[in-house]
Amino acid sequence: MGAVVVLLLAFLFNTEPFQQAFNTAQTSASSDVSSTGTSDAFLAAVKTRRSIYTITSESPIPDDKVVQIVADAVKHVPSSFNAQSSRAVVLFGDAHQKLWQIVLHTLKPKVSPEQYEMTEAKVTSSFAAGHGTVLFFEDSAPVTALQTAYPSYADKFPGWAQHTSGMLQFIVWTALENEGLGASLQHYAPLITPQVLAAWGLPDTWELVAQMPFGTPSAPPGEKTFSPVEDRINVFGVS
Template sequence: MSTTTAPGSAAFLKAIELRRSVYTINDKIPIPDEKVVEIVEAAIKHGPSSFNSQSPRAVVLFGDDHKWLWETVLSILKPIVPEEEFPKTEGKVNGCFKAGHGTVLFWEDNAVIKGMQDMFPLYADKFPEFSGHASGMAQFIVWTALANEGVSATLQHYNPLIDEKVRDHFKLPVTWHLVAQLPFGTATAPAGEKTFKPLNERVKVFGK
């Protein structure tokens, strides 16, 4: 089977390759903050969602608000993480996440999900799953688009531990629940080596 792709798809697939988990970042980025916001807005607006529910939400943090988030993460983790392990956790949060330029918080709106469940009761049990799909695609779009601009990131999940405090601090709707956090910056070291399982075990093609 030919692996040749059209120029447009080749560029898109190359952007996907650029998207990696990078844990060593600094607070400098090669694009203005406004470009980051533009990327996030485009992802939230155009990212697909089942029944066009448009359930994903996003909050973009820069400067002191970004730092506040990761200080809050540590303050919540400290009573939970064993004392002998906390220095490692603290080093990771401060060195990998807080050290970045900003953070994108991905949320889902439970009010939208409940509304879809009421409107389409036949699929009521599926809408939380559909919501996860929509959020995952929004995360992927932002992460990949940032990588294509030379901005590195990792996807973190300190929810639901931090949900309430973050919602209260930024005065967000109580119906929003946090799904993921994407701290971003410029890589100070390359991503680690990535290995791949054989594609013939992961992709099956029939009818040719």
């Protein structure tokens, strides 16, 4: 099974759109990445990435472009010992809606009625209202293999895999917002992990890490404050 699983259930009875989207992603992911310009453009995208909760079901870019972004990110994200343990699932249409129904169905018996009412309102008006969702996983199989091959680092590999996942999430998040989409990062795992794996027939070695609903922003994000950066950076030996 490939590192990126594209689930377009809206095209359940027509596999051609699925295949076209996947082929586009694979072609792009197999191309060498070239870099032009300075770090300014990259840092500008970093600075404008925000958590966007008010999103619509529209998208300024085609679905195959979203798939291409995820495929490129999965291929090129750094990983310790080149483990390449990160996995992603891209959900559109009915599959996107199904995920958030799984979230609500799973949470309802576990929280108070008051908490569920607030969660339902948030899921319905924000996450499910979007155009799609990217699911981020870490595959324990390559991690376990490295633990066996390098026992002196065995306790470190799971943490290093999470570092890779965080970088992957950031790459996808920033790239989507650079294309005019809004996104946020949600964490309903491990509560929903068994249901998600079963719903889409995913390997049981895949650990669900985070969920990223995305869509066209319908309102700007709130103001973001920063603690003094000089309190968080030390520099020594500068000439």
